[in-house]
Amino acid sequence: xxxxxxxxxxxxxxxxxxxxxxxxxxxxxxxxxxxxxxxxxxxxxxxxxxxxxxxxxxxxxxxxxxxxxxxxxxxxxxxxxxxxxxxxxxxxxxxxxxxxxxxxxxxxxxxxxxxxxxxxxxxxxxxxxxxxxxxxxxxxxxxxxxxxxxxxxxxxxxxxxxxxxxxxxxxxxxxxxxxxxxxxxxxxxxxxxxxxxxxxxxxxxxxxxxxxxxxxxxxxxx
Amino acid sequence: xxxxxxxxxxxxxxxxxxxxxxxxxxxxxxxxxxxxxxxxxxxxxxxxxxxxxxxxxxxxxxxxxxxxxxxxxxxxxxxxxxxxxxxxxxxxxxxxxxxxxxxxxxxxxxxxxxxxxxxxxxxxxxxxxxxxxxxxxxxxxxxxxxxxxxxxxxxxxxxxxxxxxxxxxxxxxxxxxxxxxxxxxxxxxxxxxxxxxxxxxxxxxxxxxxxxxxxxxxxxxxxxxxxxxxxxxxxxxxxxxxxxxxxxxxxxxxx
Numbered sequence: 001x002x003x004x005x006x007x008x009x010x011x012x013x014x015x016x017x018x019x020x021x022x023x024x025x026x027x028x029x030x031x032x033x034x035x036x037x038x039x040x041x042x043x044x045x046x047x048x049x050x051x052x053x054x055x056x057x058x059x060x061x062x063x064x065x066x067x068x069x070x071x072x073x074x075x076x077x078x079x080x081x082x083x084x085x086x087x088x089x090x091x092x093x094x095x096x097x098x099x100x101x102x103x104x105x106x107x108x109x110x111x112x113x114x115x116x117x118x119x120x121x122x123x124x125x126x127x128x129x130x131x132x133x134x135x136x137x138x139x140x141x142x143x144x145x146x147x148x149x150x151x152x153x154x155x156x157x158x159x160x161x162x163x164x165x166x167x168x169x170x171x172x173x174x175x176x177x178x179x180x181x182x183x184x185x186x187x188x189x190x191x192x193x194x195x196x197x198x199x200x201x202x203x204x205x206x207x208x209x210x211x212x213x214x215x216x217x218x219x220x221x222x
Numbered sequence: 223x224x225x226x227x228x229x230x231x232x233x234x235x236x237x238x239x240x241x242x243x244x245x246x247x248x249x250x251x252x253x254x255x256x257x258x259x260x261x262x263x264x265x266x267x268x269x270x271x272x273x274x275x276x277x278x279x280x281x282x283x284x285x286x287x288x289x290x291x292x293x294x295x296x297x298x299x300x301x302x303x304x305x306x307x308x309x310x311x312x313x314x315x316x317x318x319x320x321x322x323x324x325x326x327x328x329x330x331x332x333x334x335x336x337x338x339x340x341x342x343x344x345x346x347x348x349x350x351x352x353x354x355x356x357x358x359x360x361x362x363x364x365x366x367x368x369x370x371x372x373x374x375x376x377x378x379x380x381x382x383x384x385x386x387x388x389x390x391x392x393x394x395x396x397x398x399x400x401x402x403x404x405x406x407x408x409x410x411x412x413x414x415x416x417x418x419x420x421x422x423x424x425x426x427x428x429x430x431x432x433x434x435x436x437x438x439x440x441x442x443x444x445x446x447x448x449x450x451x452x453x454x455x456x457x458x459x460x461x462x463x464x465x466x467x468x469x470x471x472x473x474x475x476x477x
Contacts, residue, residue: 117322120285121381125336125388126312135339140326216326218370 018174025160029095037103062101070094075166091163106148110141150207233260242291251277253447262421266434269444275427279394283314315385315393321377323369330365333387355383375406392423443467
């Protein structure tokens with residue numbers, strides 16, 4: 001029924017371009033989403049009342065707002081306020097905002113799991129609060145939140161496909177255009193599914209290696 | 223006893239605690255506590271639980287902020303939020319009941335970290351100094367172990383090494399052996415005795431009466447947020463003026 005040989009020869013280059021965009025979306029969003037998460041978690045834990053409340057509100061808002069809606073607001077809505085971003089930038093902003101909100105909750109849990117006595121001890125040695133947070137609290141909190149953070153990273157890989165809805169031709173978008181043109185939905189989407197599966201598997205492996213590398217006796221796990 | 227008196231008479235006063243008050247809600251935990259500490263002296267605070275002994279120690283380095291009263295370290299006032307609070311805290315070491323070691327760092331790194339981050343030492347110098355301190359407390363062979371891999375006694379000796387590394391003028395011991403079994407308690411007390419003999423100035427909150435009677439220059443008995451009685455171990459054991467303290471000590475000897 002379908003000439004697979006022919007399809008793949010022109011399909012793969014088309015998907016390759018989309019895959020590069022997908023990689024770019026993930027590789028830009030993930031580090032900033034991580035930093036955003038740290039910032040929100042610290043603000044919520046150590047900030048004064050106002051900062052803490054603001055961070056809490058941030059998390060509430062971005063956890064409650066469907067990501068697709070968020071992308072629509074940024075890309076289609078903000079221009080009416082005179083704020084315009086390219087489709088790619090809009091997608092990345094949306095991912096960073098959303099990813100950071102979830103990350104911050106894992107990191108906050110990690111911070112709370114570090115015994116408060118360690119902060120006391122650090123202060124008693126003459127460290128400032130900032131020094132104590134940086135050298136004592138965060139290294140432990142991040143280790144403890146790594147399983148949650150890695151989950152969020154996997155989600156990011158998959159929801160990067162939503163960028164297509166605001167015209168970013170990443171791999172799902174590229175596939176959809178191709179599939180519609182050649183009426184090859186099954187092959188194309190299966191292939192893209194395998195791509196995501198491969199990506200998630202590789203990401204999982206990398207995270208496992210990191211987890212093992214920074215493991216410390218007495219921290220659970222390894 | 224002669225040498226003890228000699229030390230107390232001649233040592234300069236390095237720490238002055240003046241009329242410290244502290245309330246938690248409606249409860250007044252410290253009702254005006256004052257005393258002077260001379261260089262090289264070991265003062266031991268005893269008394270029933272909940273009488274403000276630990277709060278008093280924490281007020282000295284402003285981990286707990288007193289409601290009123292002053293702390294002076296060598297003519298410099300120790301004030302929370304003051305510009306030199308972190309420098310002053312370096313000079314006031316502290317050892318905690320629950321060790322409060324940094325769980326993500328090896329033994330040697332626990333000692334090093336403040337040397338590097340606070341004192342700005344190079345990594346090589348900090349390592350050298352940290353290893354010296356570990357040797358002092360008999361933990362050189364555990365330098366690369368993590369806190370979770372240490373016994374309670376080793377953990378507490380490590381926390382003493384961590385405090386010592388900052389070259390403090392005085393070390394505060396907040397019930398350092400209360401979470402240890404008798405055998406581990408002994409190894410920690412041994413280290414503390416050695417420090418006292420070497421001339422370290424120490425303020426110790428403890429229920430170890432044997433340690434208090436054999437090592438202290440002065441024993442201060444606290445109850446209901448005040449110092450009720452204070453004197454040298456020999457005075458407390460013989461003089462009729464120390465009836466309350468002896469009654470308290472008696473409850474321990476019955477154990």
